Amino acid sequence: MAKQVVPEPARRRRRPTRRGTVLSERLIVHTALRVLREHGSTGLTARRLGTALGADPSTLYRYFAGMDDLTRAIGEELMGQALDRWTATGEWRADLRALGRAIHSSYLAHPQAAALTASRVTGRPREIAVDETILGILRTAGFPDPAAVRLYHAFIDLSLAFAALDAGALALAEEARATDEEMWTSTYAQLPAESYPHIAATARLLAARMPHSAYPVVLDALLDNATAQLTAPRPEPTPPAGPARPGRQSASGS
Amino acid sequence: MAKQVVPEPARRRRRPTRRGTVLSERLIVHTALRVLREHGSTGLTARRLGTALGADPSTLYRYFAGMDDLTRAIGEELMGQALDRWTATGEWRADLRALGRAIHSSYLAHPQAAALTASRVTGRPREIAVDETILGILRTAGFPDPAAVRLYHAFIDLSLAFAALDAGALALAEEARATDEEMWTSTYAQLPAESYPHIAATARLLAARMPHSAYPVVLDALLDNATAQLTAPRPEPTPPAGPARPGRQSASGS
DNA sequence: CGGATAGAGTCAACCGTGTTGGCATAAGGG
DNA sequence: CCCTTATGCCAACACGGTTGACTCTATCCG
Numbered sequence: 011m012a013k014q015v016v017p018e019p020a021r022r023r024r025r026p027t028r029r030g031t032v033l034s035e036r037l038i039v040h041t042a043l044r045v046l047r048e049h050g051s052t053g054l055t056a057r058r059l060g061t062a063l064g065a066d067p068s069t070l071y072r073y074f075a076g077m078d079d080l081t082r083a084i085g086e087e088l089m090g091q092a093l094d095r096w097t098a099t100g101e102w103r104a105d106l107r108a109l110g111r112a113i114h115s116s117y118l119a120h121p122q123a124a125a126l127t128a129s130r131v132t133g134r135p136r137e138i139a140v141d142e143t144i145l146g147i148l149r150t151a152g153f154p155d156p157a158a159v160r161l162y163h164a165f166i167d168l169s170l171a172f173a174a175l176d177a178g179a180l181a182l183a184e185e186a187r188a189t190d191e192e193m194w195t196s197t198y199a200q201l202p203a204e205s206y207p208h209i210a211a212t213a214r215l216l217a218a219r220m221p222h223s224a225y226p227v228v229l230d231a232l233l234d235n236a237t238a239q240l241t242a243p244r245p246e247p248t249p250p251a252g253p254a255r256p257g258r259q260s261a262s263g264s
Numbered sequence: 265m266a267k268q269v270v271p272e273p274a275r276r277r278r279r280p281t282r283r284g285t286v287l288s289e290r291l292i293v294h295t296a297l298r299v300l301r302e303h304g305s306t307g308l309t310a311r312r313l314g315t316a317l318g319a320d321p322s323t324l325y326r327y328f329a330g331m332d333d334l335t336r337a338i339g340e341e342l343m344g345q346a347l348d349r350w351t352a353t354g355e356w357r358a359d360l361r362a363l364g365r366a367i368h369s370s371y372l373a374h375p376q377a378a379a380l381t382a383s384r385v386t387g388r389p390r391e392i393a394v395d396e397t398i399l400g401i402l403r404t405a406g407f408p409d410p411a412a413v414r415l416y417h418a419f420i421d422l423s424l425a426f427a428a429l430d431a432g433a434l435a436l437a438e439e440a441r442a443t444d445e446e447m448w449t450s451t452y453a454q455l456p457a458e459s460y461p462h463i464a465a466t467a468r469l470l471a472a473r474m475p476h477s478a479y480p481v482v483l484d485a486l487l488d489n490a491t492a493q494l495t496a497p498r499p500e501p502t503p504p505a506g507p508a509r510p511g512r513q514s515a516s517g518s
Numbered sequence: 519c520g521g522a523t524a525g526a527g528t529c530a531a532c533c534g535t536g537t538t539g540g541c542a543t544a545a546g547g548g
Numbered sequence: 549c550c551c552t553t554a555t556g557c558c559a560a561c562a563c564g565g566t567t568g569a570c571t572c573t574a575t576c577c578g
Contacts, residue, residue, distance in 0.1 A: 025526045025573060033526085056565060066528050068567075077565065129379075129432040138460065145462035159469040160481060167478040171425035178383040206392065208399035215413040224421040227414060228486055235485035270554075279544060279555050287556090310536060320557050322538075331536065 015075050029064030035073055038063065039087050042080060043123055051122035051181045082134065085127030090136040092116035093143070102151035103233055109144065110169045110229050117173035118223075121184060124177030128170055141166065152240060161236050168232060172225040269329050283318030289327055292317065293341050296334060297377055305376035305435045336388065339381030344390035346370035347397070356405035357487055363398065364423045364483050371427035372477075375438060378431030382424055395420065406494060415490050422486060426479040 026032050041062050046054050056077060060067035074080040096112040098105050117124035131137070144165060148158035203210035272289045280286050295316050300308050310331060314321035328334040350366040352359050371378035385391070398419060402412035457464035 027527065055563080057563080067565085068529080069527055071566075072526060125383075129383075129429055130436075131433070138455065138463070142460045142463050145466060149462055149465070155466050155469055159466050159473050163470075163473050164478040164481045164485070167426070167429060168422075168482050171429040172421070174428060175383050175421060175425040179385070182384075201392065206396045208403055209392070209396050211403070212399060212409050212413050215409055216417075219413050219417050224418040227418045228422050228482065231418070231486045231489035232482055235488055275554090281556065309534080311534080321536085322558080323556055325537075326555060 015071075015073065015079075027063070027065040027069070031064045033063065033065060033069065033073065035083065038070065038073055038080070039083050042084055043087070043120055046084075046122040046126070047120065050184075051125040051178075053122075054126070081127055082130060082132040084123050085130055086132045086134040086136050088117050088120060088124060088127065089113070089132070089140055091119075093136060093140055098147075102147050103237065105147050106144070106165065107229065107233060109140075109147075110165065111226070113140070113169045114173050114176070114223070114225050117177050118180060121177045121180035124173055125181040128174035128177055153236075157239060161232075164232060168228060169225075172223065172228070176223045176225065269325075269327065269333075281317070281319040281323070285318045287317065287319060287323065287327065289337065292324065292327055292334070293337050296338055297341070297374055300338075300376040300380070301374065304438075305379040305432075307376075308380070335381055336384060336386040338377050339384055340386045340388040340390050342371050342374060342378060342381065343367070343386070343394055345373075347390060347394055352401075356401050357491065359401050360398070360419065361483065361487060363394075363401075364419065365480070367394070367423045368427050368430070368477070368479050371431050372434060375431045375434035378427055379435040382428035382431055407490075411493060415486075418486060422482060423479075426477065426482070430477045430479065 031037070038059070042054055042059055045059055045062050049058065054077075056067040056070055059070065063069075070077075070080065074083065092109075092113040092115075095116065096109050099108075117128055141162070144162050145158060148161055149155065153161065201209055209216070275288075278286050278288070285291070292313070296308055296313055299313055299316050303312065308331075310321040310324055313324065317323075324331075324334065328337065346363075346367040346369075349370065350363050353362075371382050395416070398416050399412060402415055403409070407415065455463055463470070
């Protein structure tokens, strides 16, 4: 039975599979990334991954509690790649900007995987490390704790939300081009100018702008806002907090 | 065969189902919303929806090309509800703010449905109407077309991205509480303060801030930025456009 | 050096999923 | 009032995740 998954460091016996490959968490995650790239964001199945590994599908349950657990591990891998690619300079604004772009582009380097995982919180070590890093940048920059937390929250959720959105669009564009490209042109292409004057008037600009991500624009807006807060600090109490709309939950302590 | 789906307005014969209900696109979408709320974001299946409707699962294919098509219709419904709830005042900043919050809260009113649909572009009429409305607000406010398009893009993608992210978190919190709540407390709860000093130092503030959405904060940052642009317009050419990172595509024309 | 042990890989099977082709039937036009 | 055909139903298919029982072998211990 596959009830208990043995944690990676405690793994001692590595029996080669029937087709000779020696499995590991790393190998499985990397193979999953390849399968996702080749078969699309819905194309990662236990059977297919098993075949790609040269192993029986059920073997995966010796390493992950289920496909959902594997999905979280993939997300953790993407976050880790972002963190590895990034280096601190000491200038808070530049560092945050670079880290945000690293996360965003790291996810978009694997659109199918990102579309699958970006909106999920993994709770794994590399993700926590990113959280700690962001908070460190902000607090070291001189933001008082409430502002630092507010900005941390906005920054990480903004980055992940856009990673998920952009990756979804990119993955959709790469796979299933047949079905969707058709819809783009047939539905959106020529809208009647009398019904949609503003869209018609800006059609050319839209066509040039929409294929890019809006993330850099919004990120810069947020950083501008933060800079203003730092030079001219205003208390800014907890916002009117409308109806309970829970956001992404993350690092917390009692 | 279910190759050709009859468009809603052309539907003439409405044969009641064996259990007496008379089907329609509206009824199916609304029932799907109910099923999603009751069974979670992965709980919408053809068989379950068929049962909820008192109809055979295959009947759905007379109304939608497949589950994916139905999903898009659900997204369109959410966007429509947002638009219905919103009214223009003529003050562009307040109008945009209200529209953004309407979209966000409309999606979060159906978290499971939103988690399923918010990152997909429907290409259906109500969605296009929202796009047209946003562009209209910005152009009427006096933004030159390039700035209007840039802001439209940032605004709509920001709103949808946060709708998806927040809805995902909210849906996850509501369903499967058994599996996930456990992970929150066990993994994130008490992190060693020596390894994660910044998280530890702000733990109380984080716990208070994270359960809310960061959307209002980021939206206001974007609107502040826009206001500044409007009063002191600067050319701001196309940003350095890094590696091709397609964003959400939308209304376009040749 | 040689069992004993239990962890890793395999096999077959379960149930639930989307989807389709063929069929029955009743709604509504003529 | 009949005929056409849109609409709902049925049975079946291929494929999804997951599990329980099993084999085999890498490693531990004597």
